[in-house]
Amino acid sequence: MTSEGWIFMIVSITFVVALTAWCYYRVLTSPGESTEPPETLGG
Amino acid sequence: MPQNPYEAGQAKPVAQQPLQPATGHDRWTTRLGVILAVAGSAVGLGNFLRFPGQAAENGGGAFMIPYFCALILLGIPIGWAEWAMGRYGGGRGFHSAPAILGSLAGRAGRYLGVIGVMIPLCVAFYYILIEAWCLAYFWHFLTGGIGIDLAQPISDQVAVSKTFFDDITGSKVEGLMFEGYIHESVVFWAIVFSLNLIFVYRGLSGGIELFCRFAMPLMAICGLIVLVRVLTLGTPDAQLPQQNVNEGLGFMWNPDFEKLKDFKAWLAAAGQIFFSLSVGFGVIINYASYLRRRDDVVLSGLTASATNEFFEVCLGGLITIPAAVAFLGLTLTQTAAGSSFSLGFHTLPVVFAHMPLGNFFGAVWFLMLFLAAITSSLSMLQPAKAFLQEALNVGRNTATTIVSLVVFGGSLFVIWFSEGLIALDTLDFWVGTFLIFVFATVQIIVFGWVFGIDRGIAEAEQGAQMRIPWVFRFIMKYVTPTYLLVVFGGFVYQNVDQYFNEPEKSTLQKIVDNVVAQYSLLLLAAVLVGLLVAIRFGEKRWLKVPAPASKTAEVDYPVTHPGP
Numbered sequence: 001m002t003s004e005g006w007i008f009m010i011v012s013i014t015f016v017v018a019l020t021a022w023c024y025y026r027v028l029t030s031p032g033e034s035t036e037p038p039e040t041l042g043g
Numbered sequence: 044m045p046q047n048p049y050e051a052g053q054a055k056p057v058a059q060q061p062l063q064p065a066t067g068h069d070r071w072t073t074r075l076g077v078i079l080a081v082a083g084s085a086v087g088l089g090n091f092l093r094f095p096g097q098a099a100e101n102g103g104g105a106f107m108i109p110y111f112c113a114l115i116l117l118g119i120p121i122g123w124a125e126w127a128m129g130r131y132g133g134g135r136g137f138h139s140a141p142a143i144l145g146s147l148a149g150r151a152g153r154y155l156g157v158i159g160v161m162i163p164l165c166v167a168f169y170y171i172l173i174e175a176w177c178l179a180y181f182w183h184f185l186t187g188g189i190g191i192d193l194a195q196p197i198s199d200q201v202a203v204s205k206t207f208f209d210d211i212t213g214s215k216v217e218g219l220m221f222e223g224y225i226h227e228s229v230v231f232w233a234i235v236f237s238l239n240l241i242f243v244y245r246g247l248s249g250g251i252e253l254f255c256r257f258a259m260p261l262m263a264i265c266g267l268i269v270l271v272r273v274l275t276l277g278t279p280d281a282q283l284p285q286q287n288v289n290e291g292l293g294f295m296w297n298p299d300f301e302k303l304k305d306f307k308a309w310l311a312a313a314g315q316i317f318f319s320l321s322v323g324f325g326v327i328i329n330y331a332s333y334l335r336r337r338d339d340v341v342l343s344g345l346t347a348s349a350t351n352e353f354f355e356v357c358l359g360g361l362i363t364i365p366a367a368v369a370f371l372g373l374t375l376t377q378t379a380a381g382s383s384f385s386l387g388f389h390t391l392p393v394v395f396a397h398m399p400l401g402n403f404f405g406a407v408w409f410l411m412l413f414l415a416a417i418t419s420s421l422s423m424l425q426p427a428k429a430f431l432q433e434a435l436n437v438g439r440n441t442a443t444t445i446v447s448l449v450v451f452g453g454s455l456f457v458i459w460f461s462e463g464l465i466a467l468d469t470l471d472f473w474v475g476t477f478l479i480f481v482f483a484t485v486q487i488i489v490f491g492w493v494f495g496i497d498r499g500i501a502e503a504e505q506g507a508q509m510r511i512p513w514v515f516r517f518i519m520k521y522v523t524p525t526y527l528l529v530v531f532g533g534f535v536y537q538n539v540d541q542y543f544n545e546p547e548k549s550t551l552q553k554i555v556d557n558v559v560a561q562y563s564l565l566l567l568a569a570v571l572v573g574l575l576v577a578i579r580f581g582e583k584r585w586l587k588v589p590a591p592a593s594k595t596a597e598v599d600y601p602v603t604h605p606g607p
Contacts, residue, residue, distance in 0.1 A: 001293030008104025009296040013357050015111075020353045023346035027075060030339075030508050 069247030069439075070333050076252035078343050081330055082350035083255040083418030085321040086262070088173065090355040091412065092383040094315055095363045099295050099380050101311045102302030107356075109303065109312035114320075116526050117313060119348055120519045121322040121483050123511060124490035126340035127503035129331025138332040139430035140325050141578055142585055144485070148493045153582060157574045158482040159325030160430045163423035164446070165474040165570055166324075168453030169467040170423065171239060174416035175232040176388070177409050179211050182231070184395065184405035191396040197371060200393045208388045213461035232458065236451065238417065243424045244443050247333055251421045258414045259350075265411035266358040272404050273366045279397065286372050291365030294373060306533060313530040318476070320351055321419075323483025329426040337506035345509070354415075362408075363391065370397045384464075387412070424450065430574070434581030449570070456566055460559045469563035472550045480531045487527065491520040 001009075071077040098106040132143030140159025144152035183189050189207045191200045209215045211228050242250035278287040302308045321327065331340060367376040367390050379390040395405030424446050431442040460466035490499045496516050503511060538551060546552040554560040 001289050002297050005104050005293050005297035008107055008298050009292065009360075012104070012107045012111075012360070016349070016352045016356045020346075020349040023342065023349045026342055026508060027078065027346050030074075030342075 072248045078346050079255040079259045080251055081347040083259050084326045084422035085351040086354045086415050087419040089319050091359040092387040094355045094359045096380040097311050097315050101308040102299045104296040105298035105300050105303055109309045113313040113316040116522055118316045118320040120523045121487050122344045124487055125327040126331045126344040129328040130334045130340050131502050133332030134336050139433050140328050142433050148489050155485045158478050160426050162325045162478050164427040167423035167450045169457045169470050170420050175235045176211055177413040177416055179231045181409035181413055184402050188402050189392050204392045205389050214464050240447055242421050255418055258418050262411050262414040265407045269408050270362055273362050276369050279369055288365045288369050291368030294368050295364040310533045323479045325426050326422045339506050339508045341507040342509050366394050370394045434577040465559040466563045469560040484527050487523050496520040
């Protein structure tokens with residue numbers, strides 16, 4: 001693999017992993033995550 | 044006299060009386076659950092089999108430039124629009140695309156919304172069958188492989204693998220699966236169909252959400268196991284030093300910038316993002332409708348998209364092609380890379396046969412593909428189920444039974460007309476490709492131009508845990524629809540051009556020539572007519588939605604954020 005190939009691979013994977021990790025960090029540390037039942041059915 | 048808010052598209056997103064209290068709609072129980080369910084719907088075989096082939100054929104690493112452009116300009120904006128419109132509709136008691144789009148765009152939206160029910164329903168006709176193939180391959184690898192003899196030349200090994208595939212799919216003879224005995228594929232299909240039924244009957248939180256909460260992490264674990272195995276293969280055969288993982292990674296990732304001058308690469312990248320993220324599929328708008336009014340959709344939508352990208356780029360991009368090159372060489376891999384079925388079901392079984400502990404890794408790989416497929420197929424029945432509940436005012440179990448019978452009939456059609464997989468290909472082209480373009484275009488235009496971009500963004504940001512960057516107002520209103528229309532134009536041109544210049548490869552030509560393709564179109568027409576009739580019943584009831592009861596209900600979208 002060429003050095004350009006390595007660069008494209010590393011940048012692409014780093015971008016995706018960083019984005020995914022950031023998203024899950026925000027989701028899992030937010031207060032919005034709850035298991036409460038819905039207030040009303042259907043609406 | 045209060046104006047009917049449904050017809051006028053003016054209703055405010057406040058909690059109203061449920062439209063059909065008797066039917067008892069579902070809800071998601073956790074935000075992580077809905078994210079994993081949406082991501083599960085998006086992650087499918089295309090992530091592992093289609094993406095690497097598309098990238099290798101269209102510029103390798105350079106393909107990632109148009110790919111990420113399409114992600115930012117098409118995938119994420121359309122996803123946000125779907126999440127926002129879905130939750131908006133759900134807040135008013137609607138859970139199906141026709142009712143939701145009808146509440147935003149009147150009658151036209153209602154009838155165009157039928158596409159959002161038809162796509163997942165008809166894709167399920169053949170997708171459940173492909174899922175059964177994955178389970179069959181998993182079973183065979185678990186119990187000793189598919190009979191590849193390593194003493195034979197590679198070409199013979201691939202031939203054995205192809206014969207196995209033809210046998211599993213019945214692609215050599217029409218109706219093979221019903222010729223006097225129960226074919227093993229029918230048994231696997233029955234198992235898979237029953238599994239889908241059980242989880243859909245159990246409902247959203249007790250079935251789909253519960254399953255995805257376990258299946259998605261398990262899928263990631265399976266993928267990581269195979270990834271570590273592939274990346275540590277080195278040079279499997281010392282006699283063939285040119286066949287190694289490094290070469291495979293190079294074939295996949297070395298950039299060829301010349302390819303970027305070709306419109307086809309941009310079209311392929313947009314198509315890959317589009318189909319991979321399941322935007323325009325009719326599932327996200329339905330799933331989001333079960334969220335509560337103050338539930339976040341912006342971060343959730345982005346997280347579901349990011350999850351899909353993780354499976355696609357980090358697992359799909361590093362496993363399939365490098366493993367194939369390491370064992371089979373560049374020439375064979377290049378031949379297989381253009382077709383998902385060829386790469387996944389002809390070539391990879393040979394790769395696993397060569398690998399130390401190959402049956403174990405083959406089983407893990409096909410288990411991962413099976414999980415990817417079932418988390419997608421579970422999402423396909425839910426929109427039609429919700430639609431029947433709303434349109435015909437039937438209960439959840441009745442709706443599920445009707446949907447199951449329709450999918451059962453559609454699946455039998457695809458199983459029966461198995462020769463050359465013509466029925467499957469035709470349904471996939473018209474529903475799984477063409478209609479998705481149409482429905483995504485409809486949705487982004489409704490969101491940006493009918494609902495209104497400012498109102499739409501404000502709706503999306505209700506309860507959101509991150510702001511939609513300002514530039515996306517411009518992107519979602521102008522860039523995404525234009526990009527979609529250009530891609531759609533390119534797609535139509537490509538197919539018409541193929542019809543005239545390469546008729547032997549053309550799907551349009553197949554329809555003209557092949558009676559099974561024509562039957563498949565008749566099947567689609569029958570489903571469409573059935574759904575349109577159901578809408579006629581439904582709209583009479585939907586138009587009776589009461590106007591907001593109080594002045595507070597008229598308050599429009601205060602944009603509030605808890606901060607970044």
